[in-house]
Amino acid sequence: MSDSATNSLNALLQAEPRLWRARDARARQTAVRPTGHARLDTALPGGGWPEAGMIEVVVEARQPPPLHPFLPAMADCTRAGQRIVLVDAPADLVPFTPAWQQAGINPDGLLLVRSDDRANAWWVIETALRSEACGLVLAWPCTHGRQVDVAAMRRWQVAAAAGRCLGVLFTPARRRAHAPNVHLRLHVQGDRLRVLKARGSHQCPVVSL
Amino acid sequence: MNTATQIDWLDHECGAVPGKQGPEPPVARSAARAEALWLCLYLTDLPLEVQAGYEPDEPMVVTEVTGQRIEVIAVSAVARHAGIEPGMSQAAAQALCPEVRLEVRDQAAESRRLDRLAGWASRWTSWVSVAPPNSLLLEVGGSRHLFGGLDEIQRAVMAGLGGHGHHVRTAIARSARAASWLAPWQSGIVASDDDRTRQGVAALPIEALGLPPTRQARLRRAGLNTLGALMRLPRDGLARRYGQAIVRQLDEALGQRPEAVPRFAAPRRFTAEVDMPMPESATPRLLAAAGHLTDQLVRYLRAHDAAVDRLRLRLFHEERPASTLTVGLAMAGRDDRRFVRLLGEHLDRFELPAPVVGLRLEAPHVLPLSAGTQDWLDPAGADDWLATVERWQARLGAQAVLALGSRADHRPEQAWQLGQPGQVDCCDRPPAAPRPVWLLREPQALIVREQRPTYNGPLDTETGPERIEQGWWDTAGSGGDISRDYYVMRDRFGTRLWVFQDRQRLGWWLHGYFA
Numbered sequence: 001m002s003d004s005a006t007n008s009l010n011a012l013l014q015a016e017p018r019l020w021r022a023r024d025a026r027a028r029q030t031a032v033r034p035t036g037h038a039r040l041d042t043a044l045p046g047g048g049w050p051e052a053g054m055i056e057v058v059v060e061a062r063q064p065p066p067l068h069p070f071l072p073a074m075a076d077c078t079r080a081g082q083r084i085v086l087v088d089a090p091a092d093l094v095p096f097t098p099a100w101q102q103a104g105i106n107p108d109g110l111l112l113v114r115s116d117d118r119a120n121a122w123w124v125i126e127t128a129l130r131s132e133a134c135g136l137v138l139a140w141p142c143t144h145g146r147q148v149d150v151a152a153m154r155r156w157q158v159a160a161a162a163g164r165c166l167g168v169l170f171t172p173a174r175r176r177a178h179a180p181n182v183h184l185r186l187h188v189q190g191d192r193l194r195v196l197k198a199r200g201s202h203q204c205p206v207v208s209l
Numbered sequence: 210m211n212t213a214t215q216i217d218w219l220d221h222e223c224g225a226v227p228g229k230q231g232p233e234p235p236v237a238r239s240a241a242r243a244e245a246l247w248l249c250l251y252l253t254d255l256p257l258e259v260q261a262g263y264e265p266d267e268p269m270v271v272t273e274v275t276g277q278r279i280e281v282i283a284v285s286a287v288a289r290h291a292g293i294e295p296g297m298s299q300a301a302a303q304a305l306c307p308e309v310r311l312e313v314r315d316q317a318a319e320s321r322r323l324d325r326l327a328g329w330a331s332r333w334t335s336w337v338s339v340a341p342p343n344s345l346l347l348e349v350g351g352s353r354h355l356f357g358g359l360d361e362i363q364r365a366v367m368a369g370l371g372g373h374g375h376h377v378r379t380a381i382a383r384s385a386r387a388a389s390w391l392a393p394w395q396s397g398i399v400a401s402d403d404d405r406t407r408q409g410v411a412a413l414p415i416e417a418l419g420l421p422p423t424r425q426a427r428l429r430r431a432g433l434n435t436l437g438a439l440m441r442l443p444r445d446g447l448a449r450r451y452g453q454a455i456v457r458q459l460d461e462a463l464g465q466r467p468e469a470v471p472r473f474a475a476p477r478r479f480t481a482e483v484d485m486p487m488p489e490s491a492t493p494r495l496l497a498a499a500g501h502l503t504d505q506l507v508r509y510l511r512a513h514d515a516a517v518d519r520l521r522l523r524l525f526h527e528e529r530p531a532s533t534l535t536v537g538l539a540m541a542g543r544d545d546r547r548f549v550r551l552l553g554e555h556l557d558r559f560e561l562p563a564p565v566v567g568l569r570l571e572a573p574h575v576l577p578l579s580a581g582t583q584d585w586l587d588p589a590g591a592d593d594w595l596a597t598v599e600r601w602q603a604r605l606g607a608q609a610v611l612a613l614g615s616r617a618d619h620r621p622e623q624a625w626q627l628g629q630p631g632q633v634d635c636c637d638r639p640p641a642a643p644r645p646v647w648l649l650r651e652p653q654a655l656i657v658r659e660q661r662p663t664y665n666g667p668l669d670t671e672t673g674p675e676r677i678e679q680g681w682w683d684t685a686g687s688g689g690d691i692s693r694d695y696y697v698m699r700d701r702f703g704t705r706l707w708v709f710q711d712r713q714r715l716g717w718w719l720h721g722y723f724a
Contacts, residue, residue: 064722067646092650097615097625099644107613107635114609133594190703
């Protein structure tokens with residue numbers, strides 16, 4: 001590319017805010033919150049979890065829901081006086097309060113909600129995201145079957161933006177959401193975290209926590 | 210008889226026991242008692258009067274099952290003429306007067322009626338006390354001048370109770386106990402000073418104490434027919450022979466010992482009604498009307514520094530029984546927007562059987578706004594959060610929303626708890642040893658190969674063992690008396706597991722994930 005072309009391109013990029021370079025992650029900078037894991041922070045676009053948005057975590061069968069990537073963010077949340085809601089967490093597992101306290105999470109700020117059907121579950125997720133008092137929503141949206149679709153993800157994203165809330169969806173690998181509009185999609189196995197998709201980035205880094 | 214320690218209750222009564230001055234009674238008269246005067250209202254026929262369709266001029270008795278027999282406890286005047294007395298058996302009453310109407314005692318109705326009358330009597334004094342089963346006590350010493358003297362109060366109260374259809378006996382005395390003793394026996398007595406109270410009590414028969422029949426008979430056999438005779442006895446001998454309670458009661462009646470008279474507090478509740486201009490079934494319009502009612506409720510609660518934990522909305526229909534919506538609040542409060550939002554949530558899900566012509570909002574429990582009503586929520590964003598939680602509870606049921614707690618117990622099964630928000634406790638100091646984020650509700654047996662546990666293949670030990678051994682006192686259920694060695698292990702995918710070897714039952718178990 002000639003110098004003059006580069007110059008005119010640069011001029012255009014600077015003059016027109018609706019144009020950006022795809023490889024430049026900061027071009028679509030959104031507010032982030034630190035993950036509490038230094039290596040993960042550098043790997044994620046923007047340098048942390050989105051301040052408000054949706055993350056999908058794909059969970060393999062016979063694997064517990066991987067919470068450890070989110071524990072520091074949860075601790076920050078309750079320290080700031082914000083609430084954390086768990087919607088339809090696996091029934092055979094108990095959130096073991098002493099361990100959560102060890103991680104710095106104040107159990108007073110935690111609430112478990114169990115829904116009876118899919119519609120109510122998704123409604124609870126949306127209202128929790130929209131509530132300004134709530135900082136983090138951890139949800140298992142596929143408990144009552146049915147994959148998450150684009151429309152549901154869109155509703156939750158709008159709600160999360162309105163409530164300045166981060167939503168984390170745990171979906172089994174065979175029921176991965178058909179929702180390309182998610183902020184982040186992660187796959188966690190043991191201490192190995194793979195970014196499957198990140199808005200504002202083409203890279204799919206693998207991080208060891 | 211030891212006369213040296215005798216206290217003479219009758220030192221003012223002429224010639225009773227001359228020349229024997231005992232030491233002062235145990236409690237000095239307080240200044241507060243200086244002006245106290247108690248009016249007792251003894252409702253003689255209350256068990257009859259609360260019966261539906263009671264007519265004073267019809268023969269009627271109220272019965273109660275006592276032990277093996279059905280006993281008559283209240284008799285109308287006409288039935289009394291026929292010879293029926295309280296204490297007779299039901300069969301005897303029917304034999305004496307075949308056309309007598311028999312009713313079973315309704316104690317709940319009696320106590321409701323007493324409470325209602327207590328509320329009514331509050332116009333005469335600020336201190337009304339309910340004395341079950343059938344008396345009210347009014348402190349009139351403070352208000353006597355306001356209402357034109359004791360006789361005037363007594364007359365007005367009698368007239369008022371007569372208007373309510375009650376037959377009543379009254380007595381005024383210096384103590385509540387003396388007044389309640391005097392009323393059944395000396396109706397209309399006004400013993401407005403200590404002397405006259407003492408004289409009135411002394412003249413009462415021994416039955417006025419309301420003792421069990423056997424003890425009453427014992428006193429009678431000893432020649433003690435009046436309270437005056439009792440009062441002439443030395444205190445310690447009386448206490449020894451007939452019990453300390455009699456001495457205490459006499460002291461209270463004669464104002465020589467302070468008595469505890471509970472104050473009646475009217476139960477606080479709120480109701481408000483609104484009529485719809487025309488029959489209506491659209492939720493938004495019903496909600497708008499309900500909004501007027503919650504507005505009134507909030508103003509009432511502000512004025513009384515109170516909150517409510519439950520709302521009841523009655524929906525009236527034409528020619529149909531009213532529908533009722535009961536709305537529980539996650540935490541007592543008085544926020545108007547919250548009430549309306551909750552009512553809306555419930556109305557949305559309620560199928561109206563017919564159009565609504567009127568609404569009534571009731572708050573059955575009005576609570577003082579204090580600790581426990583706003584606890585687990587801090588003020589910032591609390592309303593919004595509370596409203597959200599209540600909407601979940603409204604739609605999913607109260608059991609669907611749970612809070613997490615912890616206990617200071619080393620046994621994993623006992624260290625956590627789930628409960629209603631605001632009702633779980635948290636122990637502030639978690640154990641120092643590693644604990645898994647997820648605990649399995651039931652430990653899962655692991656397959657052992659070559660004496661090593663496996664899960665997705667062989668496991669690598671990371672840390673351990675940590676011995677948890679405790680709870681010999683607690684034998685009920687699992688996780689009571691345990692003896693285990695816990696290890697942190699890693700499976701081939703890198704997932705960290707909490708695994709224990711049971712020292713009692715042997716074998717390896719998976720108990721949690723560190724994920």
